[in-house]
Amino acid sequence: AGVATADESAELSIEGKTIPTRAEAPAxxxxxxxxxxxxxxxxxxxxxxxxDDFDNPAFVFVDTGxxxxxxxxxxxxxxxxxxxxxxxxxxxxxxxxxxxxxxxELETLTDLVNECRTERMGAEPWKYSGTQMTAVTALIGLQxxxxxxxxxxxxxxxxxxxxxxxxxxxxxxxxxxxxxxxHEDNYGNMIRADRLSQGQINGFPTYRLKNAxxxxxxxxxxxxxxxxxxxxxxEGSDEFEALELYVASRGNxxxxxxxxxxx
Amino acid sequence: MKHALYGLxxxxxxxxxxxxxETAPTDVKxxxxxxxxxxxxxxxxxxGRKVFAxxxxxxxxxxxxxxDLAEQPFHxxxxxxxxxVADRWSEAELRGIVVNAKNxxxxxxxxxxxxxxxxxxxxxxxxxxxxxxxQEVEDVVAYLMTLKEQ
Numbered sequence: 001a002g003v004a005t006a007d008e009s010a011e012l013s014i015e016g017k018t019i020p021t022r023a024e025a026p027a028x029x030x031x032x033x034x035x036x037x038x039x040x041x042x043x044x045x046x047x048x049x050x051x052d053d054f055d056n057p058a059f060v061f062v063d064t065g066x067x068x069x070x071x072x073x074x075x076x077x078x079x080x081x082x083x084x085x086x087x088x089x090x091x092x093x094x095x096x097x098x099x100x101x102x103x104x105e106l107e108t109l110t111d112l113v114n115e116c117r118t119e120r121m122g123a124e125p126w127k128y129s130g131t132q133m134t135a136v137t138a139l140i141g142l143q144x145x146x147x148x149x150x151x152x153x154x155x156x157x158x159x160x161x162x163x164x165x166x167x168x169x170x171x172x173x174x175x176x177x178x179x180x181x182x183h184e185d186n187y188g189n190m191i192r193a194d195r196l197s198q199g200q201i202n203g204f205p206t207y208r209l210k211n212a213x214x215x216x217x218x219x220x221x222x223x224x225x226x227x228x229x230x231x232x233x234x235e236g237s238d239e240f241e242a243l244e245l246y247v248a249s250r251g252n253x254x255x256x257x258x259x260x261x262x263x
Numbered sequence: 264m265k266h267a268l269y270g271l272x273x274x275x276x277x278x279x280x281x282x283x284x285e286t287a288p289t290d291v292k293x294x295x296x297x298x299x300x301x302x303x304x305x306x307x308x309x310x311g312r313k314v315f316a317x318x319x320x321x322x323x324x325x326x327x328x329x330x331d332l333a334e335q336p337f338h339x340x341x342x343x344x345x346x347x348v349a350d351r352w353s354e355a356e357l358r359g360i361v362v363n364a365k366n367x368x369x370x371x372x373x374x375x376x377x378x379x380x381x382x383x384x385x386x387x388x389x390x391x392x393x394x395x396x397x398q399e400v401e402d403v404v405a406y407l408m409t410l411k412e413q
Contacts (some may be wrong), residue, residue, distance in 0.1 A: 064328065092289045120308060153309075170384070171383065172370070172382070172383045172385065172391040173382060173383070173384060173385055173386065174374075174382055174386070174390075174392070175374040175382075175384045175394070176374055176375065176381075176382045176383075177372065177374065181372045182372075185340045186341050186372070189339070189340040189341050190336075190337070190338070190339050190340045190341075191325050191326065191335070191339045191340075191341055192318070192324060192325040192326075192337045192339050193337035196341075210301075226386065229385060229386045229389045230383070230385065231384045231385065231387065233385050243329060
């Protein structure tokens with residue numbers, strides 16, 4: 001029972017449009033020269049699923065996202081669409097997230113969505129990794145597909161970025177491993193049945209064959225921490241938001257692939 | 264959990280009462296990365312082979328190719344292949360590598376399998392416990408000693 005090997009030289013082309021899966025690493029990445037999409041390391045079958053929107057199982061959820069976007073909710077009786085007429089207007093947004101807002105707080109896409117829900121719609125916030133949040137964030141992320149990730153790492157973002165960097169290199173859990181041990185030192189190598197990637201987040205939320213649903217960024221971080229027998233930080237926590245900024249910055253230059261497909 | 268390095272199962276064995284004259288993780292004495300004295304129990308190579316492959320115990324195959332376990336489908340590439348490893352290292356060195364490889368290979372990714380402290384934020388069920396019992400460490404060491412090519 002061999003594992004289907006990844007074609008690392010394959011080119012990702014969706015709907016006739018080529019999406020670059022490699023880019024020169026930003027200068028602040030001291031130990032790698034090239035940033036590479038996780039798509040490159042997946043098996044041929046998984047790669048193919050992402051290359052066609054009809055085959056990509058994530059699109060069922062993107063459609064749910066479109067329905068939710070147009071559905072009134074909360075005491076104001078409004079839908080997202082009432083205020084954001086064309087979801088296409090969000091093109092480019094996720095290339096810059098997470099970012100620091102005027103109040104000096106780091107904000108992610110889930111924060112922005114829930115802010116509209118609680119403050120503008122009078123609705124309950126959606127659960128961080130719930131079906132509604134992953135569906136709507138996939139819909140919004142899709143609008144930036146093909147555009148290069150370009151999160152700010154300096155200015156007001158600097159302290160958050162530094163904190164995320166520290167988390168990335170800190171060993172945790174009974175197995176005492178850091179993100180960097182697997183995703184910087186060993187990408188391309190098999191770890192038992194799985195081929196390690198750089199742990200990029202340019203394709204999130206991502207559809208996983210393993211659980212047949214959309215998976216959030218913090219859900220994935222949580223899974224990796226649990227696998228090394230570490231107590232994960234909470235989804236939506238300051239720690240995971242800082243880590244999200246740092247990991248996103250490790251993909252600066254890579255194209256947004258939302259919604260990606262992984263095993 | 265296809266890609267899980269280790270499952271979430273509490274290893275019942277680590278909670279069993281310590282056998283007489285078993286060296287506790289905090290009492291293991293290293294010399295140049297090696298551990299000369301047995302941790303107590305006599306090693307059983309056949310069981311060590313199972314511990315080596317078991318995803319919830321050694322899961323050594325996550326990172327090492329081992330031709331002796333060719334019947335197991337997936338062998339990792341993170342560490343060096345272990346074919347003939349007993350030709351390269353003594354029993355004391357192999358015990359040191361399994362107990363805590365960081366003493367021999369500084370900064371290695373290879374987890375320490377017999378320490379009960381010194382790691383951050385362990386999951387509650389694993390806090391204060393080593394990955395393997397003294398018996399399992401000795402079993403794995405006995406098994407590694409059978410991996411000879413010369």
